[in-house]
Amino acid sequence: DQQVKQNSPSLSVQEGRISILNCDYTNSMFDYFLWYKKYPAEGPTFLISISSIKDKNEDGRFTVFLNKSAKHLSLHIVPSQPGDSAVYFCAAKSGQGGSEKLVFGKGTKLTVNP
Amino acid sequence: EAGVAQSPRYKIIEKRQSVAFWCNPISGHATLYWYQQILGQGPKLLIQFQNNGVVDDSQLPKDRFSAERLKGVDSTLKIQPAKLEDSAVYLCASSYRRDSLYYGYTFGSGTRLTVV
Numbered sequence: 005d006q007q008v009k010q011n012s013p014s015l016s017v018q019e020g021r022i023s024i025l026n027c028d029y030t031n032s033m034f035d036y037f038l039w040y041k042k043y044p045a046e047g048p049t050f051l052i053s054i055s056s057i058k059d060k061n062e063d064g065r066f067t068v069f070l071n072k073s074a075k076h077l078s079l080h081i082v083p084s085q086p087g088d089s090a091v092y093f094c095a096a097k098s099g100q101g102g103s104e105k106l107v108f109g110k111g112t113k114l115t116v117n118p
Numbered sequence: 119e120a121g122v123a124q125s126p127r128y129k130i131i132e133k134r135q136s137v138a139f140w141c142n143p144i145s146g147h148a149t150l151y152w153y154q155q156i157l158g159q160g161p162k163l164l165i166q167f168q169n170n171g172v173v174d175d176s177q178l179p180k181d182r183f184s185a186e187r188l189k190g191v192d193s194t195l196k197i198q199p200a201k202l203e204d205s206a207v208y209l210c211a212s213s214y215r216r217d218s219l220y221y222g223y224t225f226g227s228g229t230r231l232t233v234v
């Protein structure tokens with residue numbers, strides 16, 4: 005049973021345009037959400053996060069939006085650059101005080117075309 | 119600061135053989151995680167250490183997988199005997215303190231295991 009779902013395995017956009025990556029979750033106990041970026045043959049690297057008490061967090065070209073009622077979050081990249089081409093994983097945290105656990109989606113492969 | 123080091127980068131073994139992976143976390147990072155990433159899927163937590171104690175190993179197949187973290191620093195993950203379905207990338211990650219999870223923790227480059 006997948007608690008974190010990224011339904012688009014891949015996304016292709018033109019350089020300079022907006023990239024929107026989507027993530028849905030089922031567990032209402034998740035209280036923190038993170039996006040990781042992964043290049044081939046490297047480990048995932050943290051990109052941006054958002055607490056469940058917020059609906060938006062922005063960091064430069066990257067913005068994450070959270071819609072708790074819909075159990076949906078999205079990552080916006082504006083403007084997209086060829087170097088953004090990577091696999092993006094959505095992750096959600098549950099538990100506290102030593103029992104935290106991150107659950108990852110299957111990832112979305114983003115390709116930004118020059 | 120140096121990143122999370124993992125070795126080997128690649129390993130090919132036959133089924134029923136044993137294999138071990140090594141992880142050296144970022145200096146001072148108390149929390150260490152081992153994840154398994156099967157092709158086309160997201161990383162799945164296998165085991166979490168806080169210093170040299172196990173915090174969560176609920177998803178570790180204990181009949182064949184074992185892990186230890188000696189002296190709260192380096193860690194090894196072992197599979198014995200390996201099965202074909204163990205083919206995956208094994209990722210190690212570390213974080214300084216538990217609440218640094220909120221900022222994401224640091225992954226190593228992983229060990230790609232192929233079981234034939």
